[in-house]
Amino acid sequence: xxxxxxxxxxxxxxxxxxxxxxxxxxxxxxxxxxxxxxxxxxxxxxxxxxxxxxxxxxxxxxxxxxxxxxxxxxxxxxxxxxxxxxxxxxxxxxxxxxxxxxxxxxxxxxxxxxxxxxxxxxxxxxxxxxxxxxxxxxxxxxxxxxxxxxxxxxxxxxxxxxxxxxxxxxxxxxxxxxxxxxxxxxxxxxxxxxxxxxxxxxxxxxxxxxxxxxxxxxxxxxxxxxxxxxxxxxxxxxxxxxxxxxxxxxxxxxxxxxxxxxxxxxxxxxxxxxxxxxxxxxxxxxxxxxxxxxxxxxxxxxxxxxxxxxxxxxxxxxxxxxxxx
Amino acid sequence: xxxxxxxxxxxxxxxxxxxxxxxxxxxxxxxxxxxxxxxxxxxxxxxxxxxxxxxxxxxxxxxxxxxxxxxxxxxxxxxxxxxxxxxxxxxxxxxxxxxxxxxxxxxxxxxxxxxxxxxxxxxxxxxxxxxxxxxxxxxxxxxxxxxxxxxxxxxxxxxxxxxxxxxxxxxxxxxxxxxxxxxxxxxxxxxxxxxxxxxxxxxxxxxxxxxxxxxxxxxxxxxxxxxxxxxxxxxxxxxxxxxxxxxxxxxxxxxxxxxxxxxxxxxxxxxxxxxxxxxxxxxxx
Numbered sequence: 001x002x003x004x005x006x007x008x009x010x011x012x013x014x015x016x017x018x019x020x021x022x023x024x025x026x027x028x029x030x031x032x033x034x035x036x037x038x039x040x041x042x043x044x045x046x047x048x049x050x051x052x053x054x055x056x057x058x059x060x061x062x063x064x065x066x067x068x069x070x071x072x073x074x075x076x077x078x079x080x081x082x083x084x085x086x087x088x089x090x091x092x093x094x095x096x097x098x099x100x101x102x103x104x105x106x107x108x109x110x111x112x113x114x115x116x117x118x119x120x121x122x123x124x125x126x127x128x129x130x131x132x133x134x135x136x137x138x139x140x141x142x143x144x145x146x147x148x149x150x151x152x153x154x155x156x157x158x159x160x161x162x163x164x165x166x167x168x169x170x171x172x173x174x175x176x177x178x179x180x181x182x183x184x185x186x187x188x189x190x191x192x193x194x195x196x197x198x199x200x201x202x203x204x205x206x207x208x209x210x211x212x213x214x215x216x217x218x219x220x221x222x223x224x225x226x227x228x229x230x231x232x233x234x235x236x237x238x239x240x241x242x243x244x245x246x247x248x249x250x251x252x253x254x255x256x257x258x259x260x261x262x263x264x265x266x267x268x269x270x271x272x273x274x275x276x277x278x279x280x281x282x283x284x285x286x287x288x289x290x291x292x293x294x295x296x297x298x299x300x301x302x303x304x305x306x307x308x309x310x311x312x313x314x315x316x317x318x319x320x321x322x323x324x325x
Numbered sequence: 326x327x328x329x330x331x332x333x334x335x336x337x338x339x340x341x342x343x344x345x346x347x348x349x350x351x352x353x354x355x356x357x358x359x360x361x362x363x364x365x366x367x368x369x370x371x372x373x374x375x376x377x378x379x380x381x382x383x384x385x386x387x388x389x390x391x392x393x394x395x396x397x398x399x400x401x402x403x404x405x406x407x408x409x410x411x412x413x414x415x416x417x418x419x420x421x422x423x424x425x426x427x428x429x430x431x432x433x434x435x436x437x438x439x440x441x442x443x444x445x446x447x448x449x450x451x452x453x454x455x456x457x458x459x460x461x462x463x464x465x466x467x468x469x470x471x472x473x474x475x476x477x478x479x480x481x482x483x484x485x486x487x488x489x490x491x492x493x494x495x496x497x498x499x500x501x502x503x504x505x506x507x508x509x510x511x512x513x514x515x516x517x518x519x520x521x522x523x524x525x526x527x528x529x530x531x532x533x534x535x536x537x538x539x540x541x542x543x544x545x546x547x548x549x550x551x552x553x554x555x556x557x558x559x560x561x562x563x564x565x566x567x568x569x570x571x572x573x574x575x576x577x578x579x580x581x582x583x584x585x586x587x588x589x590x591x592x593x594x595x596x597x598x599x600x601x602x603x604x605x606x607x608x609x610x
Contacts, residue, residue: 056414058360058421106596109358109413113547114596116360117589124586136582246540250425257418289433295425302419303407 013265014174017272031166032234037275038169039230040255044267045180046223047252051261052189053216054196055111059118060224061248063092066122067225068232068243072139073132075233085229092225093218095122100214107199116249123244138239169230173268176223180264192216193262224252247291254294258301260308269310329458330573336462338569339469340524340531341545342562346473347520348546351398353493353555354510356413357405360420362521362546363539364427368393369525370534371431374440383444383526391522398518402511424539431536440534461530470562472523476516477558489513493555544588551595 017038043060050057070088079087103114126133133139183189191212194202199209232238252267259270274297282290305312348362359365369390376386401423408415444461480486491499492509500506532538549568553560575587 054411054414056417058417103593103597108411109417110596112414112417113358114593117544117592120585120589124583127582246425246537250421253418254422286429286433288437289429292426292429292433295422295427295429298422299419299426300422302415302422303404306409306415 014177017170033276033279035166035169035234036279037272038166038173038268039227039234040251040271040275041268042169042173042176042230043224043227043252044255044259044271045176045264046220046227048256048261048263048267049180049183049220049223050216051253051256052196053192053213054108054199055213055216057115057220057249057253058112059115059249060220060252061244061246062115062119062122063096063221063224064228064231064248065119065126065240065243066092066095067228068238069122069126069133069139069228070225071229072232072238076139081233085226088229088232089222089225092221092228096218096221100217104210104214104217119244119249123240126240126244133240134238136240138237140237165234172226172230177264177268184264188212188215250294250298254298254301257306258297258309260310263308263310266308266310270308273309330577331570332458333462334570334573335566336458336466336569337531337573338566339466339473339562340527340565341549341569342565343469343472343520343527344524344542345546345549345565346476346558346561347517347524349550349553349555349557349561350476350489350513350520351517352550354489354513355402355405357416357420358413358547359401360417360543361423361427361539362420363542363544364424364431365394365397365521365539366525366528366542367427367431367534367536367539368397369522370528370538371435373526373529374435374442374534377442377444383442386526387523390525391519394518394522394525395515398514398521402514424543428536428539435536437536440529441532442529442534444530465527465531468523468527472520473558473562476520480558485509485512489516541585541588544592548588548592548595551592551599 017034043064047057047060067088070091071084072088074087075081075084099118103111106114127136129135191202191207194205194207195209195212203209228243255270255274256267257270258274259268260266274293278290278293282293286292301308344366348359351357351359369386372390372393373383373386376389377383404419405416408419480490488499488504489509489512491502491504492506492513496506499509528534528538528542545568549561549564552567553564571587572584575583
């Protein structure tokens with residue numbers, strides 16, 4: 001395989017990430033932090049897929065929570081792991097389709113405002129469908145990921161080795177990244193950028209805003225839903241008030257904006273920096289209010305480097321082109 | 326019971342109207358959807374809570390709250406100049422960040438508990454003939470109505486008010502007619518911040534106070550502003566009262582947990598029915 005130009009360093013970074021947990025001596029806490037960062041990177045990438053079309057979502061907690069509940073409920077009723085994750089993702093996808101049908105034509109800030117309240121809809125369903133979702137108390141004691149076989153190696157998280165979790169997270173993330181990277185180089189990526197920059201001009205070139213935007217929203221919802229499922233199996237309990245809170249709507253967009261929302265790798269870099277900072281520094285010193293990190297980062301990023309830290313750094317090093325890959 | 330619910334909704338509605346009046350004034354001149362708006366109101370609410378806790382008079386919270394809000398408004402206006410294109414979306418994200426900062430600040434300063442102020446001077450009951458109400462609800466209603474009417478009269482019948490409205494409706498045309506647009510924007514921001522400063526301490530008497538209480542107020546303010554249109558000081562009160570009565574009726578007959586869902590539904594429906602949004606009829610966007 002031909003390495004893609006100067007971007008090969010990024011593939012090296014990924015390779016490094018893949019083996020990092022082994023290098024850190026498989027310390028459980030550190031590996032779980034790294035898994036969290038990878039998951040956050042996935043969410044950030046999914047969020048930025050919409051942002052690339054100029055659609056700012058303030059309600060990704062809706063897709064995330066639907067995916068988590070879908071996966072958890074189907075897993076507890078006996079489905080295998082991967083179909084459960086897919087089921088959660090599919091539910092999020094269906095929900096996003098109804099949203100697109102209702103509000104897909106809204107523009108700019110009005111679209112963003114409509115997404116702001118989106119999570120209240122699945123939350124009301126979860127709270128009142130007690131027999132399936134456990135109502136406001138949530139679900140506890142979910143099964144873990146369970147043993148699966150990847151490339152002939154048996155992965156069994158039940159042996160309490162978080163490294164397997166990490167591998168599964170990393171596999172999903174890698175899959176998503178490759179898809180994003182291909183999408184970014186395709187007609188779809190070009191068309192979404194065109195829509196973001198000037199919708200009228202893009203339409204005059206024959207790009208249908210409705211179609212491209214709908215596709216972006218649905219793909220974003222699908223991957224956020226799968227991310228929600230992974231999260232459910234990692235924490236193994238669900239609490240609707242937390243899952244559908246502003247927190248899960250905010251973190252994907254914070255890591256994406258901090259890292260650089262119009263790049264494939266920006267959200268991952270943002271997630272790695274912010275999540276490790278949160279876990280190792282902020283959670284220790286500001287126990288009850290560690291999320292202030294995400295607020296500070298968001299406001300600072302908007303005011304100081306709205307194109308993301310990744311581009312800002314690459315510009316400093318003089319390799320700005322890499323940032324666009 | 327029904328009449329009592331209507332009255333409670335009415336008194337809550339006047340408070341909502343006051344809150345959305347401040348939002349609508351600032352939105353009118355800045356075109357920023359301030360997602361930290363509810364959190365700004367909580368500044369005054371926490372000041373009032375802290376005052377009463379430490380034996381200071383409740384009324385003294387108002388000037389302190391207004392002063393803090395004016396400072397906050399001044400800082401935000403100056404940071405706002407730094408926001409780059411796409412301006413509206415970036416300001417939306419920037420204020421969301423501010424909302425998260427303030428929520429966590431309240432959490433670490435005052436803890437995550439729910440507080441409700443029980444002022445001896447505002448408890449007890451007044452006999453209105455058909456039902457009883459608490460003096461607190463009455464005081465909130467009278468204060469809110471007074472502030473709204475004063476603002477309405479100022480905006481409608483004074484020359485400066487007319488200039489502010491012109492700036493809100495069409496900035497370029499106002500500039501061409503010789504209105505000092507920058508000064509009017511500053512005045513509208515100032516007035517908005519003062520109204521928010523007044524609304525803050527009132528909040529603790531009508532609502533439970535906790536670090537995440539702001540988002541609901543933000544949503545209500547946006548909803549009412551979309552419902553009645555920007556810069557319409559008179560219509561705001563009708564929008565507020567309609568929502569207040571709706572809330573008190575649904576809380577009694579359906580239960581409080583449906584409130585968030587209903588606000589969400591109302592906002593999405595409003596956005597779909599009036600997709601041009603707040604600028605409807607002003608020929609923009």
